[in-house]
Amino acid sequence: MYKQEGIRKKHLATLEKIKENLEKLNEKIDVLIELRKVNEKELQKFPDSSLDVITLLNLPDHLRxxxxxxxRNGRATAEEIADQTNRARAMESSYLNQLVIMGYLKKQRKGKKTCFYVERGNES
Amino acid sequence: MSKIVAVHSYKGGTGKTIMSVNLAATFAKQGKKVALFDLDFRAPSLFAILRCEKIQVWLNDYLNNNCDIDKILIDLSSRISGKGKLYVGLANPSIDAMRDISTKDRRWEMRALGHLLSLKNKLFDEQKFDYIIFDTSPGLQYSSMNAIVTADFVVVTTTGDCSDVNGTKRMISEFYKMFEKKTGIVINKILDDVARSNNAEYAKKIKETYNVPLLGVVPCFCEILKAEGKYLFPQDKSDHPFTNLLYEMADKIEKSNIN
Structure with a gap:
């Protein structure tokens, strides 16, 4: 009885690990897809990585x-951004990753969530 | 619902500062907790208009990350009777401070935008303010663009001057549209008798010209010019026609849906 319970727990932990790795893989695929969409020529249009108001003006409407x-949020997940923009989470995830590739945002994984944020650097 | 309101114009001299001060006073007179900020760093004027003395810390210091927002807010609630609260955050009028602002780079402007956006959290969520009013610089300078991006609602003040009309139209249709800003227009310093007598027709004409709702038409009142900002109209001139217009405008802003 105890032995069976132990095996069940072990299997659950393995499945959790697989799920987590699949999610990580998914994020990486998202980035690769965006990299294919945004070629080097496109990226050269955005040489300065400051997400200031001039940059916001130069971004295409969907990314702006x-x-x-x-x-506004400072730091948020794709889901939180989707709540604000009333667009699909997957779409926001794609746009956020595109902004990461352009150098305007950073991303950080915390547990199962991926947070995106503006790197504002040292204050002066 | 709490709102950030930016008072902006294409050209200078359209009455932004008088409008900002008196709109802030109107909301405070209605019992609201209001913070008014001078974002015209290259030509600060609230300092002189509100006759504040012995100021040690300025809005510049908050944007430079040298202090928290609480340190720069000056309580002017005693100038308004009732339960409302009126605070002000002033731009430093010294030449050194104006020169300092003009040398800032894009990364500083990016951080300044972050500081302005964080006011929502600091003043609305933590300190229960109802309104933040930004008095901005005219045209599309960094500080005014940051204010507009941060704002929930933009009040554009304009006059009948043809170059102002043309520039204001372009600013609304191109810049504000890019950021999907809720906008209302105030036609200020109007001399035309038609505008005073036939409001419905004039409002229709304005709506067709600018394609945004008309908040109010303010005739060129000599009392406003003579006052030189000395009066808070809702408090000191409660029966003046300008005060009535202010309450109407405040009502329209309050009812605007900002999502």
């Missing part, structure tokens, strides 16, 4: 909406 939302 996401960028303004993340500026």
């Amino acid at each position: 909406k996401t960028a303004v939302a993340i500026c």
Whole structure:
């Protein structure tokens, strides 16, 4: 009885680990997809990585909406941004990753969640 | 619901500062907790208009990350009777401070935008303010653009001057539209008798010209010019027609849905 319970727990832990790795893999695939969409030529349009108001003006409409939302929050997940913009989470995840690739945002994984944030550097 | 309101214009001299001060006083007179900020760092004027003395810390210090927002807020609630609260955050009028602001780079402006956006959390969520009013610099300078991006509602003040009309139209249709800003327009210093007598027709004409709702038409009152900012109209001139217009405008802003 105890032995069976132990095996069940072990299997559950393994499944959890697999799930976590699949989620990580998914995030990486998202980035790769965005990298294919945004070629080097496109990225050269955005040489300065400061997400200031001039940068916001130069962004295409769909990315500007996401960028303004993340500026308001400071730090947020794709789901939180999607709540604000009333767009699909997967779409926001894609746009956020695109902004990461452009150098305007950073991303950090905390447990099962991926947070996106504006790196504001040292104050002066 | 709490709101950040930016008072902006294409050209200078359209009455932004008088409008900002008196709108803030109107909301405070209605019992609200209001913070008014001078974001015109290159030509600060609230300091002189509100006759504040012995100021040690300025809005510049908050944006430079040298102090928290609490340190720069000056309590002017005693100038308003009733339960409302009126605070002000002033731009430093010294030449050194103006020169310092003009040398800031894009990363500083990015952080300044972050500091302004964080006011929502600091003043609305933590300190239960109802309104934040930004008095901005005219045109599209960094400080005014940051204010507009941060704001929930933009009050554009304009006059009948043809160059102002043209520039204001472009600013609304191009810049504000990019950030999906809720906007209302105030036609200020109007001399035209038609505008005073036929409000419905004039409002329709304004709506067609600017494609945004009309908040109010303010005739060129000599009393406003003579006052030089000395009066808070809702408090000191409660029966003046300008005060009535202010209450109407405040009502329209209050009812605007900002999502």
